[in-house]
Amino acid sequence: MTRYETREVHLARRPDGMPVTDDFRMITTSLEPPGPGQVLVRNVLMSVDPYMRVRMAKLPSYPHWELDQVMDGSAIGVVERSEHPDLPVGTVVSHRLGWREHAVLDAGHASTVRHIDGIPLTAHLGVLGMAGFTAYVGLTQIGALTPGESLYVSGAAGAVGSAVGQIARILGAGRVVGSAGTPAKVAYLVDGLGFDGAFDYHVESLSECVATNIPDGIDVYFDNVGGGHLQAALDSMNQHGRIVVCGAIGEYNALRGQPGPSNLIYVLTKRLRMEGFTIREHMAEYPAFVARATTWLLDGQLRSTDTVVSGLESAVDAFRDLLAGRNIGKMLVRLSEDPTPPPDRGAASA
Amino acid sequence: MTRYETREVHLARRPDGMPVTDDFRMITTSLEPPGPGQVLVRNVLMSVDPYMRVRMAKLPSYPHWELDQVMDGSAIGVVERSEHPDLPVGTVVSHRLGWREHAVLDAGHASTVRHIDGIPLTAHLGVLGMAGFTAYVGLTQIGALTPGESLYVSGAAGAVGSAVGQIARILGAGRVVGSAGTPAKVAYLVDGLGFDGAFDYHVESLSECVATNIPDGIDVYFDNVGGGHLQAALDSMNQHGRIVVCGAIGEYNALRGQPGPSNLIYVLTKRLRMEGFTIREHMAEYPAFVARATTWLLDGQLRSTDTVVSGLESAVDAFRDLLAGRNIGKMLVRLSEDPTPPPDRGAASA
CATH class of the missing domain: 3.90.180.10 (Medium-chain alcohol dehydrogenases, catalytic domain)
Structure with missing residues (x-):
């Protein structure tokens, strides 16, 4: 044999x-x-x-x-x-x-x-696989993004992040802003993927930088990074904002033991919802996503x-x-x- | 005049x-x-x-x-x-x-x-006013407690906390456990209000104490205290658990600047939902609550x-x-x- x-x-x-x-x-x-x-x-x-x-x-x-x-x-x-x-x-x-x-x-x-x-x-x-599908489920099911709402995504040049910004735009988001770790990535988000704004997160005050880039506040924060990125987003969240906890790549090598954001009180005072999810529990919707995303890819809305x-x-x-x-x-x-x-x-x- | x-x-x-x-x-x-x-x-x-x-x-x-x-x-x-x-x-x-x-x-x-x-x-x-109503909305709307699920409430001897435990029991919760700050309060929770378990949170390891008192994990955590109490609860949360962020009395005198829980990663890995609310946005349901809670008070289920x-x-x-x-x-x-x-x-x- x-x-x-x-x-x-x-x-x-x-x-x-x-x-x-x-x-x-x-x-x-x-x-x-x-x-x-x-x-x-x-x-x-x-x-x-x-x-x-x-x-x-x-x-x-x-x-x-x-x-x-x-x-x-x-x-x-x-x-x-x-x-x-x-x-x-x-x-x-x-x-x-x-x-x-x-x-x-x-x-x-x-x-x-x-x-x-x-x-x-x-x-x-x-973009047609788990990365794109994660972005889609996070935005539609967990974040419940509605047209006109502002979207901020950290780790925006990654597989999920780059899909999040593009799909949010397709779904009718108002302002779409992302953060990434190099000038080349930042340029790519705006020039290549059509984000309204993007910035390098190696800044002195991430919180101020988020506020400057999203002056009217964040309705949906798609978190791929965790840590200080979550803290900065919490400062700018609008009332009844949603935080989609998709990843915490900034913390994975520590996993436990790093202090959490010192402004978590905003979950209470701004009445926020923060929710973690894993894509494997949503597979029933995957075929419908592939059908939609294929159309978006072919007509050039999604890259x-x-x-x-x-x-x-x-x-x-x-x-x-x-x-x-x-x-x-x-x-x-x-x-x-x-x-x-x-x-x-x-x-x-x- | x-x-x-x-x-x-x-x-x-x-x-x-x-x-x-x-x-x-x-x-x-x-x-x-x-x-x-x-x-x-x-x-x-x-x-x-x-x-x-x-x-x-x-x-x-x-x-x-x-x-x-x-x-x-x-x-x-x-x-x-x-x-x-x-x-x-x-x-x-x-x-x-x-x-x-x-x-x-x-x-x-x-x-x-x-x-x-x-x-x-x-x-x-x-118990018939905003305190009881807050407990009710937090359990039913925000925490979505279902019969058989375990409930843990911090600050359990307070106005909201004491209503949370009792109403959770009425709604069919499985194990109902609360924490409070004095032995007299702990005794009152169990002997006076019928909690399944209660403990004084002045312990060396709050996390271990929570785990011991709720060995099968927490489905709904009703948080009145924040800080280290939230951290201990996160350690014991079951998958798809809900954290009702009702208060953070442990943090109110600082309000900002205290580090958050170092295990917030569990929101992701356990797929938790964490949500803050204020009762003023739920007043439409208040009359229905008063009707139910009046019955509970008169028949002795609620004290x-x-x-x-x-x-x-x-x-x-x-x-x-x-x-x-x-x-x-x-x-x-x-x-x-x-x-x-x-x-x-x-x-x-x-």
Whole structure:
């Protein structure tokens, strides 16, 4: 019976602070062939995401990764061997078995990715994938943004943040403002993504800078960073404002022990709502989102932006770069070449 | 034209930390007689409440008191002179012009208090008044407590807290636990009000103490105290738990500048909702609450508990005692004697 040799990345120990190379281990392993109802997938692209830092720790009520086991995460790949009629060889699928070059999985754990001219494969892990969907659910369900309301997003040049600003605009937000960590990112938010305002958060007083950029106050704050960013936003929140707690990348390497904002009293005095969520609990709405977002991408209202590095051996560095804010848009690791898109029907019939 | 001489308490300056006597001034003033549509009320009882400490400061989005003006707050009084047919002399009314011995107000700003045998007048400012209503709205609207869920309330022996625990039990809560600052209060919560558990929060590790008293975790945390109490509750919150931010009496004398909880990351990882509210925005539901709570009081499910001091000259001390936690139940100031209840109809016809 043929076995498939492949590589995967294991969590070797729980990181203390910023993860280092030795917290991970690259393993060469061999996979059993797919059994009945299963497929063997060659991964093409894998995602690295901030939430993964949280899964490296053991926290209550949050699923953590086991040591000496392969990690997981969103990925896209091509079916190379199939034991299921719905997913023939050559099918492009998205699934949850990232951090490895090949995966064997039940067909039910894979979703077919349909090729659409003009939409790159990377978008399916970014603005059309969990990042874009997180932005959408956060804005519509958690933040309940209504037309005309102002939106402020921290970590705005990241995968989720860049989608938040763009989707807020599409949904009719009033002022859309974001913060990011480099002048290049700030320029990109305004010139590339159409934010009304953006600023570099390396300022003396973040609170004053937020107030200057959003002089009429914040109705919805989409928090990807936490810490001092949350404190500055609280100062500028309008009455009955909503704080969408999506991430706290500024705190993930500490996770616990950093003092919280000293102005949390505003939750009371301004009657704010602050709510955390994880996207996995909202998957029922994902198909509807993909349909809407595909239209937005094709008509140019929404842009897909990615930072892509190559090779599974670069995945840990890509993850560290992500935590250090070195990406613009979705941070991805390319594990193998894109499959050839299906032939254009018009061309084939000519 | 007769004018009415009376006394009232002014805010003389904004307190720095715990309010001191010199932050206030007792003024003797004379009132114009009631004009058309107005009534003159002799106040019988006035309320002192934690939120008043916040109104003494100038905070964004929260109505503050002006200096050298009389403060206000809930009160109950008797109409002594009337220029409105709906409120004849002798009518008992509740209204918002506390911190004074007499008040002239438009009839539309007063609500008739109906005498019910077995319900003392004090209850109308406590468990049937804004304190009880705040507990009810916080549990039902903000916390969305469902039967079987566990409830933890800090400041549980106060006016709102003591109503929270009792109403949660009536609404079908599972475990009901409260914290308070003295052994006498703790005993009262369990023996007097039927809490499942209570503890003195002067412990070495509040977090461990909360966990021990609510071993299966908290579904709804009703926060009256803030600060370290919020931090301890966050440690024990269950997934999808709700934090009702009703007060932060532990922080009112600082108001800003104290570090927030260092485990706010749990809002994200446990998918919590945290929401502040003020009762004035929910008044449409007040009559329905009074109807329900009156039944609960009469059938003994709900107890009215008060700490009453006498004389407007004691009002500032009563307020300071409230902030220092020296009350059990609702803290009230008696300004004059209760009016005679209307004669019993059965007796009159006998």
